[in-house]
Each structure stands twice: as C-alpha cells, then as structure tokens.
Amino acid sequence: MADITGRLQEQILAARDEKRKLRIVGGGSKAFMGRQVNADDLHVGEHSGIVEYQPVELVLTARAGTLLTDIEAALAENNQMMSFEPPRFTDKATIGGTLACNQSGPGRPWTSSVRDQVLGTRVINGKGEHLRFGGQVMKNVAGYDVSRLQAGAMGTLGLITEISLKVLPRPAATATLVSELPLVDAIEVMNRRAAEPKPLTGACWLDGKLYLRLSGARSAVDATARQWQGELLEDGDRFWAELRDHTSDFFAGDEPLWRFSVNPTAANPDIKGDWLVDWGGAQRWYRGEAQLSGMEALAVQAGGQVSLFRGGDRSGEVMHRQPAPLKAVQQRLKHAFDPDAIFNPGRLYTWM
Amino acid sequence: MNQTAAPDISQSELAEKLREFIHPEYVISDEETMRPYECDGLSMYCEMPMLVVLPETVAQVQQVMRICHRHHVPVVARGAGTGLSAGAMPHAQGVVLSLAKFNKILSIDPKARSARLQPGVRNLAISEKALQYGMYYGPDPSSQIACTIGGNVAENSGGVHCLKYGLTVHNILSVEMVTVEGDRVTVGSDGLDSCGMDLLALMTGSEGLLGIITEVQVKLLPRPEKAQVVMAGFDSIQNAGDAVGGIIGEGIIPGGLEMMDGFAIAAAEDFAQAGYPREAEALLLCEVDGTAEEVQEHIEQAENLFRKYGATSVRTSQTDHERALLWKGRKSAFPAVGRISPDYYCMDGTIPRRQLAHVLIEMQRMSERYGLRVANVFHAGDGNLHPLILFDANVPGEFERTEQFGGDILKLCVEVGGCITGEHGVGVEKIRQMAVQFDDRELEQFNALKAAFDPEGILNPGKGVPTLRQCQEYRALERQPQNQSEPNKVEA
Numbered sequence: 028m029a030d031i032t033g034r035l036q037e038q039i040l041a042a043r044d045e046k047r048k049l050r051i052v053g054g055g056s057k058a059f060m061g062r063q064v065n066a067d068d069l070h071v072g073e074h075s076g077i078v079e080y081q082p083v084e085l086v087l088t089a090r091a092g093t094l095l096t097d098i099e100a101a102l103a104e105n106n107q108m109m110s111f112e113p114p115r116f117t118d119k120a121t122i123g124g125t126l127a128c129n130q131s132g133p134g135r136p137w138t139s140s141v142r143d144q145v146l147g148t149r150v151i152n153g154k155g156e157h158l159r160f161g162g163q164v165m166k167n168v169a170g171y172d173v174s175r176l177q178a179g180a181m182g183t184l185g186l187i188t189e190i191s192l193k194v195l196p197r198p199a200a201t202a203t204l205v206s207e208l209p210l211v212d213a214i215e216v217m218n219r220r221a222a223e224p225k226p227l228t229g230a231c232w233l234d235g236k237l238y239l240r241l242s243g244a245r246s247a248v249d250a251t252a253r254q255w256q257g258e259l260l261e262d263g264d265r266f267w268a269e270l271r272d273h274t275s276d277f278f279a280g281d282e283p284l285w286r287f288s289v290n291p292t293a294a295n296p297d298i299k300g301d302w303l304v305d306w307g308g309a310q311r312w313y314r315g316e317a318q319l320s321g322m323e324a325l326a327v328q329a330g331g332q333v334s335l336f337r338g339g340d341r342s343g344e345v346m347h348r349q350p351a352p353l354k355a356v357q358q359r360l361k362h363a364f365d366p367d368a369i370f371n372p373g374r375l376y377t378w379m
Numbered sequence: 380m381n382q383t384a385a386p387d388i389s390q391s392e393l394a395e396k397l398r399e400f401i402h403p404e405y406v407i408s409d410e411e412t413m414r415p416y417e418c419d420g421l422s423m424y425c426e427m428p429m430l431v432v433l434p435e436t437v438a439q440v441q442q443v444m445r446i447c448h449r450h451h452v453p454v455v456a457r458g459a460g461t462g463l464s465a466g467a468m469p470h471a472q473g474v475v476l477s478l479a480k481f482n483k484i485l486s487i488d489p490k491a492r493s494a495r496l497q498p499g500v501r502n503l504a505i506s507e508k509a510l511q512y513g514m515y516y517g518p519d520p521s522s523q524i525a526c527t528i529g530g531n532v533a534e535n536s537g538g539v540h541c542l543k544y545g546l547t548v549h550n551i552l553s554v555e556m557v558t559v560e561g562d563r564v565t566v567g568s569d570g571l572d573s574c575g576m577d578l579l580a581l582m583t584g585s586e587g588l589l590g591i592i593t594e595v596q597v598k599l600l601p602r603p604e605k606a607q608v609v610m611a612g613f614d615s616i617q618n619a620g621d622a623v624g625g626i627i628g629e630g631i632i633p634g635g636l637e638m639m640d641g642f643a644i645a646a647a648e649d650f651a652q653a654g655y656p657r658e659a660e661a662l663l664l665c666e667v668d669g670t671a672e673e674v675q676e677h678i679e680q681a682e683n684l685f686r687k688y689g690a691t692s693v694r695t696s697q698t699d700h701e702r703a704l705l706w707k708g709r710k711s712a713f714p715a716v717g718r719i720s721p722d723y724y725c726m727d728g729t730i731p732r733r734q735l736a737h738v739l740i741e742m743q744r745m746s747e748r749y750g751l752r753v754a755n756v757f758h759a760g761d762g763n764l765h766p767l768i769l770f771d772a773n774v775p776g777e778f779e780r781t782e783q784f785g786g787d788i789l790k791l792c793v794e795v796g797g798c799i800t801g802e803h804g805v806g807v808e809k810i811r812q813m814a815v816q817f818d819d820r821e822l823e824q825f826n827a828l829k830a831a832f833d834p835e836g837i838l839n840p841g842k843g844v845p846t847l848r849q850c851q852e853y854r855a856l857e858r859q860p861q862n863q864s865e866p867n868k869v870e871a
C-alpha cells in the first residue's frame with residue numbers, strides 16, 4: 028500500500044539512459060499472455076492502494092498495483108462491484124494488468140468491460156513523465172481517450188500508475204438456468220434470448236449444455252426464470268466464477284488455447300476439437316494445435332479476430348495480424364508514447 | 380509539429396481537380412452557397428472555407444484526402460453541423476468535407492443486434508428503423524433529430540440515458556475510416572473487442588482530428604418492456620442533489636436521471652406545458668426501465684425516496700404519452716431558454732455529484748458579478764452540467780463577458796475535480812481551457828499522438844488540443860490583472 032511513483036520514474040529514466048528495456052510486471056498473473064519479453068523486470072505490484080472511493084459517485088480510484096481482491100473487498104462493503112467481473116487467473120491479479128490486457132468476465136456483452144468502465148488513468152511514458160488522462164467523473168471528452176487506448180496495449184505504451192473506474196451496485200438477485208443443447212442450437216438460442224428485454228447477464232455453452240445467467244431486481248429475475256426454459260442451477264455463482272478465472276476443466280492442461288472474438292451469431296468455425304462459447308456467442312475458446320494464419324481466416328469468416336491466448340509457440344505472432352496502415356499507425360503511436368521503445372518490447376507484436 | 384504548411388494550390392485549381400471525379404455541383408466554391416457552412420451549432424464562431432465538397436462515395440473521400448494531403452490543404456469533416464464547440468467550423472484555407480450524402484442505413488442485423496450505417500445517418504433515424512425489430516440505439520442526444528452518427532462518434536456524444544446505457548464509445552462495434560493519406564481501414568469488428576491497443580476508443584471523441592469516419596457499426600438494444608418516469612419537485616437544490624445520491628445509494632441505476640433549476644423549470648414549462656411545478660427550485664426526472672416487475676419495484680422505491688428527501692411534489696407517468704410529455708419539457712430546455720433571451724451560451728462541464736450544491740451557489744455568485752442570468756439543466760446521474768448563460772449578442776461586449784463567465788465556470792469544474800467538457804467536445808471553443816485541465820507535458824503527449832495519425836496537421840487544424848505556444852499566450856493573458864475578474868457590470 029504505497030505510492031512509489033517517484034521510484035518507478037527513476038527506474039524508467041535509468042533504463043532509458045542505459046539503453047535497457049523493461050518488462051512491466053503487475054502481479055504476474057497474466058504472464059502467459061502475449062509474447063515473451065526479454066527485458067529487465069519492472070515491478071509495479073508494490074505501487075498499490077485505493078486512493079479514493081466515493082460509493083455515491085460510483086467511482087473508485089486505485090493505484091495500478093492494487094489487487095483485484097482488495098478492490099472487490101472494499102466495494103463489497105458498500106454492496107457495489109466492478110461490473111465487468113475481471114478474471115483473476117491467480118489471486119495476485121492487479122487492476123493495472125487487468126486494464127493493460129483488457130480482461131473482462133462473462134457478463135461482458137451486458138454488464139460492460141474494463142475498457143468501458145475506465146474513466147481516467149495516470150501513466151508514466153517512456154520519457155519518465157507522469158501524465159494524467161481522463162478524470163474521476165463519468166463523462167469527460169477533453170483530449171484523446173488515452174485511458175481506453177491502454178486497454179489491450181499490454182503495457183507497450185507506458186506504465187499505468189493509477190486508474191479511476193466506474194463501479195456499480197451489485198444486483199439484488201442472480202439465477203442460472205441450464206439446458207442440454209447442441210452447439211449450433213445454443214448459439215441460436217443465446218442470440219434470441221439476448222434480443223429480449225430481460226435481465227440476461229451471461230450466456231455460455233460448454234460440454235453440450237447452455238447456461239444462461241439472470242441478474243437484477245429479484246422480481247425480474249424470478250419472473251424471467253419462470254418464463255424461460257431450463258433447470259435452475261444450484262451454486263450457479265461458482266460456475267460463472269470458474270469460467271471467469273479459467274479454472275473450469277476446459278481450461279486445464281497445456282494444449283494451446285485460442286480466443287476468437289467474433290460476431291455472436293457466426294456459425295462456429297468448422298474445425299475438430301474442444302470449444303467453449305461465451306459472451307452470448309461473441310467470445311469462443313478453442314483448444315488445439317493450429318497455425319495462426321489458418322485461425323485468422325476462420326476468425327475473419329466469423330466477423331472478428333483471433334489470438335493465441337495461452338500456450339503454443341509464443342516466439343512468433345500471437346495476435347491477429349494487422350493491416351499495413353493500422354500497423355504503421357500503431358508503430359507511430361508507440362513511438363509517440365515510448366520513443367526509446369523501453370516498455371515491453373515485442374510483448375504484443377514482433378514488430379513493436 | 381502539427382503546424383500546417385500553407386496550401387500550395389489555389390481555390391480554382393483545387394476545385395478543378397476535385398470536379399474531375401466529384402459531381403461539379405457538389406464542389407462548392409461560391410460564397411453564397413458556402414455561407415451555410417460557415418459555422419456549426421455554436422454560431423458565435425464563424426469562418427468561411429476555401430471550398431466545400433460533398434463526396435458521394437468512399438473512394439471519392441479517399442481521393443479528396445490524397446489531393447488535400449499532397450497540397451497541404453486543411454480538411455474539416457462535417458456531419459450535420461449541430462456541434463456546440465465549433466468543431467466543424469471551417470478553416471479559411473481549407474476544405475469542408477461534408478458527409479451529408481452518406482445518409483444510408485446499410486444494413487440492420489436484428490439477430491446480432493447491430494446496424495451498419497453511413498456516417499451521415501441521423502441519430503434518431505437508427506432507432507426509427509430498428510423499431511420494427513423491437514430495438515433501438517442507446518445514446519440519445521437532445522439534438523438527435525438532426526445530428527449524425529459520424530458526428531456522434533467524433534464527439535463521443537451522450538444523451539439523457541447514458542448513466543445506464545453509456546456514451547457513443549460504449550455502443551459502437553467498429554468504424555471504417557479514411558486516413559489522412561487516403562487509406563481506407565476498419566477499426567474494430569463484429570466482435571466486442573479486437574487485439575492490441577484500443578484504437579476504436581481512441582477514434583471516439585477524436586473530433587475529426589485523426590481520420591474521416593466513413594462507416595459506423597453500432598450495437599442495438601432490445602426496447603425495454605416498460606418505462607416510467609417519476610417527476611419530483613424540491614424546494615432546494617441541495618435536497619434534490621441529496622435525493623440523486625439516495626437513489627444511487629439504494630442500488631438503482633435509472634435509465635435517465637435529470638435535474639433542472641428553478642429558472643429552467645419555468646422556461647421549459649412555458650414552452651412545453653409539461654405540467655412541471657413552477658414554484659419548485661429544482662426538478663428531478665427519474666426514468667426507470669426494464670421488465671414490468673422490475674419497473675414496478677423500482678418506481679415505488681424511487682417515489683418513497685424522493686418523499687423522504689423532502690420532495691414537495693411527486694408525480695409518476697401512467698401512460699407512454701404522459702412519459703413523453705414529461706421528457707418533452709427537458710428535451711426542449713435549450714429552445715425554451717432561447718425564447719426568453721435573445722441568445723444563450725451552453726456550457727458543458729462535468730463535476731463529482733457531491734459538489735453540485737457548491738458549484739451552483741458559486742455559479743449564482745458569478746452570475747451576479749457578471750450581470751448575466753444563468754439557467755441550469757443537469758445530467759444529474761453522471762454529473763454533467765449544462766449551465767445556459769443568457770445574453771444579447773447585440774449589446775457590445777456582452778458576448779465577450781459571457782465567454783469569460785463560461786471560462787470561469789469551467790475552471791470551477793476542474794477545481795472541484797471535474798472536467799471542462801462532458802459531451803460537447805473541445806473544438807475551438809474550449810481550446811483555452813485545455814490548459815486548465817492539462818499541463819504542458821500532457822498536451823505535448825496529445826500532440827505527439829495526433830502526429831502519429833496526421834504528422835502535417837491537415838485534419839481539423841486549430842481544434843481540440845492547443846499548441847504549447849498558444850498555452851503560454853493564454854496563461855500570460857490570465858496573469859494580466861485586467862482580465863482576472865471584475866468585468867463591467869451592466870444593467871440587468
């Protein structure tokens with residue numbers, strides 16, 4: 028629980044002088060994501076603590092190294108939550124790593140993402156300057172949205188030191204419905220249900236079963252659970268937590284894990300292997316050896332993109348490749364924030 | 380950096396080049412036809428452009444960009460021109476690139492709950508078209524009859540429902556854009572996120588400074604089963620403000636939560652006859668939407684809460700017609716105020732909600748000091764204030780005083796932990812106040828970011844982010860005593 032901004036700035040400036048590269052490490056819980064980085068570790072985990080939290084404002088500000096578990100505990104005291112249900116992977120996961128990797132849980136299509144809820148950030152750029160973007164209010168359109176730009180950048184644009192988030196009340200009630208359904212039909216049903224004005228906050232298909240989660244006012248959840256098909260699942264919260272943290276059996280083992288972010292209605296890619304469909308069809312997980320180029324073609328057909336989320340060959344590209352003009356823009360953006368390319372070289376792409 | 384080199388082509392040469400591939404009538408160079416383009420919704424800021432061009436295809440937009448880029452001609456994109464920060468105000472040596480011909484809804488996918496739109500499609504037209512599928516587009520700016528989706532993306536526009544349903548940035552899936560070099564690229568996809576840094580978020584709210592938006596894919600939402608609005612009158616702003624906190628503390632996120640002060644209530648009531656309590660000092664409109672059961676539960680809670688916080692009147696809409704009427708007063712607040720004053724100037728600061736009473740009291744003091752009346756409408760749920768300063772542009776010096784008053788309000792917003800613009804953007808209007816909210820290194824970072832897209836500063840130059848040189852000038856002006864305070868009083 029300390030503010031070590033000054034020390035972090037010094038370390039960055041020293042690396043700059045000595046022409047060294049730095050690998051930003053939060054809790055290290057997402058070390059498996061992205062590409063391998065050969066650089067000196069810069070630990071931000073110590074830079075932690077909730078800076079400000081006003082429950083009535085629905086805004087919480089925390090240093091980037093703050094553990095998700097600590098933020099969740101503070102929010103729970105006021106019956107609030109991070110509505111984007113950030114995955115933990117381990118209990119070391121930090122809010123900085125969550126934003127850098129753009130990690131959001133099963134409610135994402137309905138209850139938003141970390142990128143949606145971030146209101147402002149403070150960032151140390153490659154020149155060691157500590158900068159503030161956005162703010163601690165819900166609406167702020169002054170200047171470019173550098174805070175949301177960080178989502179998915181995996182620390183390549185700078186070191187996030189502080190994050191302000193919109194937080195929300197916890198739903199009064201939650202229920203989970205399960206039914207046996209083949210994948211093709213499940214995708215159809217998920218999308219049909221999502222088009223109804225009902226309190227749907229999760230839709231996942233795993234092992235031949237469709238899981239639908241309802242949350243909101245007690246009366247609305249109960250009424251919808253009665254109207255819709257499916258058995259009420261005891262201990263539904265555990266199912267969604269395991270899905271969120273990748274502790275379900277599906278995610279066990281070393282086989283490469285591919286993540287497709289696609290049109291929710293797309294026909295599932297026609298390749299053999301294990302699939303898990305989440306986010307009402309918009310996020311699909313696949314286990315198996317494959318070539319990135321082949322997977323990209325399937326993702327494009329499904330209206331989206333693919334990444335090699337974990338395992339497999341992490342020395343080549345692991346992210347969906349970018350068209351030339353976007354690649355050029357991202358290289359120039361990188362240069363604008365980190366002119367000496369100090370932060371996380373090669374973490375996102377071989378060329379950045 | 381970001382300093383535009385002078386164009387090396389004359390008006391007639393450029394017009395001739397553009398007419399080679401664009402319908403000659405859509406390349407406008409005569410003064411009379413260009414006149415309507417001289418300003419946006421903030422008509423105090425005007426400039427005549429060198430040329431106005433209305434391409435009809437994306438290929439034409441690309442070609443316009445290539446030519447302008449080659450000849451260093453500034454390009455100002457324009458949607459419907461309803462912007463309130465002079466973002467679409469022309470550049471004297473530049474081209475206005477109007478997207479008005481791009482007004483087609485390309486497709487609606489009711490299953491995937493999305494729509495593909497050309498950038499000139501009007502905001503309201505999306506929801507009208509989606510109605511047949513029981514859907515709508517979330518963000519609903521008060522200007523929604525006229526403003527375009529391209530302009531909405533460029534400003535990250537909000538509406539009265541954004542506490543619950545988010546701003547433009549939360550409701551789009553992808554944009555297609557033409558870069559300053561004339562390349563056509565798509566940012567985002569049919570999925571909910573893309574690999575790498577979030578360029579879609581960066582484009583949202585970029586005020587035409589990073590690229591020309593030529594297509595937008597938006598999310599559609601199912602129409603709620605039911606919506607009802609509770610209207611509550613209060614005899615003090617403080618009580619109304621506390622009631623807002625009370626609602627949120629209760630765990631209710633209303634679809635819309637709006638506040639008006641006494642002045643705005645009276646003006647809106649005269650204009651719309653919505654049945655507002657004229658004697659109230661503050662009015663809250665709280666809309667609850669969702670399933671029938673949920674709405675009933677939350678409406679009862681809201682009514683009780685408002686009474687607990689001292690509401691002097693509480694009324695709940697019983698029909699959709701009554702609900703529309705209650706909203707009509709709020710949505711027509713700007714024109715209503717326009718009726719009681721020759722001119723008005725709309726500010727757009729955002730504050731932490733708990734500072735509301737303090738900010739309104741301070742604003743009242745300033746109002747007396749400047750001798751200018753002010754009416755307040757407030758997106759109370761998310762802390763976005765719209766003070767409307769009443770003035771008469773025909774009185775010499777009055778607009779200048781109004782601007783100073785506005786500048787002081789924005790400074791106050793920043794002081795209490797808020798920001799200078801919640802949804803209208805910086806444009807030309809608030810470029811000075813950027814130096815209040817950001818320090819020089821932050822502004823330099825913005826300028827470096829801009830240069831990553833547009834190294835020569837062709838796209839909408841002079842807007843959004845000041846150069847460091849400008850900032851030094853603004854700050855020097857601030858320090859001069861005659862500009863600090865004590866403006867001349869006028870007779871009220």
Ligand SMILES: Cc1cc2nc3c(=O)[nH]c(=O)nc-3n(C[C@H](O)[C@H](O)[C@H](O)COP(=O)(O)OP(=O)(O)OC[C@H]3O[C@@H](n4cnc5c(N)ncnc54)[C@H](O)[C@@H]3O)c2cc1C
Pocket residue numbers: 419420455456457458459460461462463465466467478498519520521522525526527528529530531532533534535536537538539586587588590591592593713802803839
């Ligand atoms: C009465 C009234 C009420 C309003 N209420 C609200 C409100 O409730 N909420 C709110 O957020 N705003 C509101 N506004 C402000 C305004 O309507 C919005 O900012 C709107 O999004 C502007 O859209 P437009 O099409 O008119 O854009 P314009 O005014 O034409 O342009 C705005 C900016 O966007 C850029 N731009 C436009 N199209 C493109 C494009 N295709 N590609 C790149 N850049 C582009 C322009 O260069 C300019 O910088 C209101 C305005 C009025 C007059």
